[in-house]
Amino acid sequence: MKHVTIRALAKELNLSVSTISKALRDSYEISEDTKKRVLALAERLNYMPNPYASSLRGRRSKIIGVVIPEVADSFFSLAINGIESVVKEQGYHVLISLTHERLANEQSILHEFQGGRVDGVLMSVSRETVSGRHIRDLMEKEVPVVFFDRALDEVETDKVVTNDFESGYAATQHLISRGCKQIAYLTISENLSIATRRMEGYLKALADHQLRSSGKNIVQCGTDAAFNYKQVKKLLQRKKRPDGIVASVEKLATPVYQACQELSLSIPGDVKVICFSNLEIATILQPSLTTITQPAFEIGKTAATVLLRALDKKRGKPAQQQVIIPSELIARESSG
Amino acid sequence: MKHVTIRALAKELNLSVSTISKALRDSYEISEDTKKRVLALAERLNYMPNPYASSLRGRRSKIIGVVIPEVADSFFSLAINGIESVVKEQGYHVLISLTHERLANEQSILHEFQGGRVDGVLMSVSRETVSGRHIRDLMEKEVPVVFFDRALDEVETDKVVTNDFESGYAATQHLISRGCKQIAYLTISENLSIATRRMEGYLKALADHQLRSSGKNIVQCGTDAAFNYKQVKKLLQRKKRPDGIVASVEKLATPVYQACQELSLSIPGDVKVICFSNLEIATILQPSLTTITQPAFEIGKTAATVLLRALDKKRGKPAQQQVIIPSELIARESSG
DNA sequence: CATTTTTACGAAAACGGTTTCGTAAATAAA
DNA sequence: TTTATTTACGAAACCGTTTTCGTAAAAATG
Secondary structure: OOOOOHHHHHHHHOOOHHHHHHHHOOOOOOOHHHHHHHHHHHHHHOOOOOHHHHHHHHOOOOEEEEEEOOOOOHHHHHHHHHHHHHHHHHOOEEEEEEOOOOHHHHHHHHHHHOOOOOOEEEEOOOOOOOOOHHHHHHHHOOOOEEEEOOOOOOOOOOEEEOOHHHHHHHHHHHHHHOOOOOEEEEEEOOOOHHHHHHHHHHHHHHHHOOOOOOHHHEEEEOOOHHHHHHHHHHHHHOOOOOOEEEEOOHHHHHHHHHHHHHOOOOOOOOOEEEEEOOOHHHHHOOOOOEEEEOOHHHHHHHHHHHHHHHHHHOOOOOOOOEEEOOOEEEOOHHHO | OOOOOHHHHHHHHOOOHHHHHHHHOOOOOOOHHHHHHHHHHHHHHOOOOOHHHHHHHHOOOOEEEEEEOOOOOHHHHHHHHHHHHHHHHHOOEEEEEEOOOOHHHHHHHHHHHOOOOOOEEEEOOOOOOOOOHHHHHHHHOOOOEEEEOOOOOOOOOOEEEOOHHHHHHHHHHHHHHOOOOOEEEEEEOOOOHHHHHHHHHHHHHHHHOOOOOOHHHEEEEOOOHHHHHHHHHHHHHOOOOOOEEEEOOHHHHHHHHHHHHHOOOOOOOOOEEEEEOOOHHHHHOOOOOEEEEOOHHHHHHHHHHHHHHHHHHOOOOOOOOEEEOOOEEEOOHHHO
8 A cells, every 4th residue: 555645535535636625624615514524534544644745836845844953962952942842733844954063064954955955944054154145045935034143243133142241241240259360261162152151251251350350261162072181281381370160061071071071170179160051960070060051952942933924924034133041050069 | 156056067168967977987888088178177176976866866875864862862963973084984874863762753754764864773662652654654665774783573574683681681690700699670661672672681590690680679760760769769679679779771870879979878898889871981980880882883883784784685585684792891899 | 386505525736855867968879 | 752760859647735716506695
């Protein structure tokens, strides 16, 4: 038994294709009796409509494109969970496309989407993304795009983000309140707006508390773990080593912990640490890691909700809202 | 500018729709000159074919369904990476469907797939899945299914798994070689074949080394973190407490570390620990965690390769191979 | 009973590509 | 020069569903 089509049902019941279709969609044009018979047969033959025929005819695929830099990431994978929890309720499916932090990939993915493969897009831009040309091109084809977490300021559309500036500020202030006088900031060299906002928060907090901010205390890390380790180690070997560290992305916690152990520095005794992270395992690090935790699931959920709403109205102006869901500072032992 | 169709190109160049289509697909029937003109116009107007029209006509969607219990999981998210790296090269897309470990969800997802939404399926069964009826139903519709990691023995199809029995054995033997005499085994109560195989490996290793295996040393954990913590704590408070622990799933590392700290037990001094885990952060746990690490990326990659090959032949018998990619034991401090 | 309205259905035209088949014109072979 | 072949293209069917529109028959209305 290959594929059961509407035509097969029609033949079996001596009805027309259109009648079957209407019966399946519970149209008022069809008698209750006929509906029953059609439904029964469909059930019996295990009929499943061909989604592509429907998509073609109806010009909507019931598929949401999720374009992200990486999936093996505690933030993004949780966000996907949030997205999925919302869209599946409305019968939508989730198509994942990974950019691997490359603009070129992002461009070709969005370009392909111009063909109408997805009804809408949820995306977090890659680190390389500075211009929004490819994104606007897609939006001009009437494919709504909603940013989540990593938004591109330049593109005017809905955005669901967290309070990065305030989080950077809060993280820094937290260390200050714990007595830190010289606080270093670890960042991944990139041009993401969320990264700059976090750092601005850091700088503002220093300024507000009359602490000098020095370029030397801002350490540029990269994607290479070995390189990052060396950078952090160098930082901690300075004569005037910092007594506090704000690690602005999750993966930078590792080199900090490793370097401290290597150098026999005590956390939080010699240096207090706070890190932006969603990993639950932060709890069992020794010492447990104080984190700024982003509401990943919530962000995904909200972004999906916003997108579905946009798909509903479609013609109703893009509300172009910006939703901000605050991150949470979870104080643990590493900040003493 | 809404949607550029083949028809629009045809009109613009005073050619027929079929000529355009053939030109775009580089058919030998079309002159080089015409091809050039068509390609140029397509480029200029930013033409993108409607994938659903192609899917409908060609009866293939270029979409691979990935059905997994959970995405916020270090194993599955890495596996997705592996899958994506392979399929995107062949122009396929990845549709993610989450079962959340529920059979009912798994069934409805696969049922929907019977409509032809995906060309093939890569899946890891849910914990609740005991019968393969819904999977066979799908395969009868000629949608190839390849299992990865969590396979269902009962269903005859390609499987890409790791050596769970040997890994359970190796983990246990590792602790034995480190001097452990009484080794506990933590498991999630479930009926997954991979879980039982791991445990069988554990039991075999004990037997091979003349160590008594006691039911009391096999601790059933669940999905509730608090419950698991209590179970582990109770285990470690016994008068004859174990001197080694094999944690058969990643999330069980947390309660072990927490309980040991709470009870002031030293790892690996008082109790040695090994855990099945893919988390890189295992390195910076204190002490660093000895792990059995599954080749998640490789498994995903291989499974995808096998599936694509099956899609190629299609009519060529399902090779029905079983590929085994071994896990790796990474000895760190927790097993002393 | 005559007319209007409602009910229940079918024919056919989309949706946008792909592919088969037919055929003029150009070229090659005889 | 005549016939055979190749080249380059177009018409039309098709994939499976949805939706518009038309219409007999039945029911309601006057």
